[in-house]
Amino acid sequence: MRMGPPSPYFCIQCGHPAPQVYKTYANGNLVKLLPCKSCGELMDKYVEYDNIIIALNLILLNPMAYRHVLLNHAFEGFWKLGVVSLFVEAYCFWCSKKGVEHDDATDFYELEINFYTALLRTFFATVLFHAAVLGSCLLLPKTGGDENNVFGFGPRQTNSMKRGSNKRRSLPGNVSPSTSFPSSGNLQFSYLTVWKGLCLSGFAEMFKLVALIWSYANDYERIFLVECLFVLSNTQCYFVTTGISQVKSFFLIGTCYFLTKCVLRYYDQFITL
Known part of the structure; x- marks a missing residue:
């Protein structure tokens, strides 16, 4: 669990905020x-789960696992996962083009330059996709909407609760008000939390490396399945961090992904391996 100044945790079932999700006894030996x-329901059952189980639930697109990691967990190495996925995607693209199919006359330095070109292309695509997703958050309703809790569903609040929430609104992930989005319904979220979700969804790129090892790098049917996993994992992260419906999340993520691919087609016409 995260450490630091007091900040609310959230129920992974309904999104109700609370100051803590567990209590410790016997000097921390009993939880x-x-x-x-x-x-x-239990606020966050994943507190007692092993990291491997949590990772499997993320791969299986369990929204409760995403809420645990993005809203209740102290893991700050999201950017490292983003960097690793960036290099994996660049390496797989480089191998599918020039890296594994070359003759003996191919200069080593030419292959090295081609890899850097592939890395630049992947970096450009990642920045473009992240910017498109973060920009799409500006399309979310700033006021009004449903009267549900932080995840957009659950029991409705009374008028007295709404008046109290206007005085002091809690921000998930211990973010400052300066980085927060306008509220969508009663939801408060931040650019940082959404960006962490995008980095977390980069784990889908690791399956391209597995496809490369198994000589399926040019098998477009399997690569298409990996791309679908990438879109769906980003959809779950967007749904968890913004609170809008999964259908709207899928539409926005799919649109951003499609626009990124269209721009890359024009990019490849000018810079090719």
């Missing part, structure tokens, strides 16, 4: 998970 005051 008791706390139930949610709104839905009655």
Whole structure:
């Protein structure tokens, strides 16, 4: 769990905020998970889960696992995962073009330059996709909308609760008000949290490396499945961090992904390997 100044945690079932999701006894040797005051379920059952189990749930696109990692966890190495996925994507693209199919007359330095060109292309595509997704958040409703909780569903708030929430609104992930988006309904979220979700979704690129090892780098059917996993994982992260419906999240992420691919087609006409 995250450490630092007091900040709210969130129920991974309904999104109800709470100051803590568990209590410790016997000098920290005994942990008791706390139930949610709104839905009655455990606030965050993934506290007791092993990291491997959490990773498998992320691959299986379990939204509760995404909420645990993005909203209740202290993991700050998202940018490292983003960098690794960037190099993996560049390497796989380089191998599919020039890296593994070359004759003996091919100069080594030419191959090295081609890799840097592929890395530049991948970096450009990543920045473009992230900018498009973050820019799409400006299209979200700033006021009004539903009256649900942080995830956009669950019990409605009373008028007294709404008046109290206007005085002090909690921000997930311990972010400052200066980095927060305008509220969508009662949701408060940040550019940083959305960007972390985009970096987290980069794990899908690792499957391209597996396809390359198994000589499936040019098997477009399998690569298409990896691309689908990439879009769906980004959809789940967008759904978790913004609170809009999964259908709208899929539409926005799919649109940003499609626009990125269209721009890359024009990019490849000028810079090719």
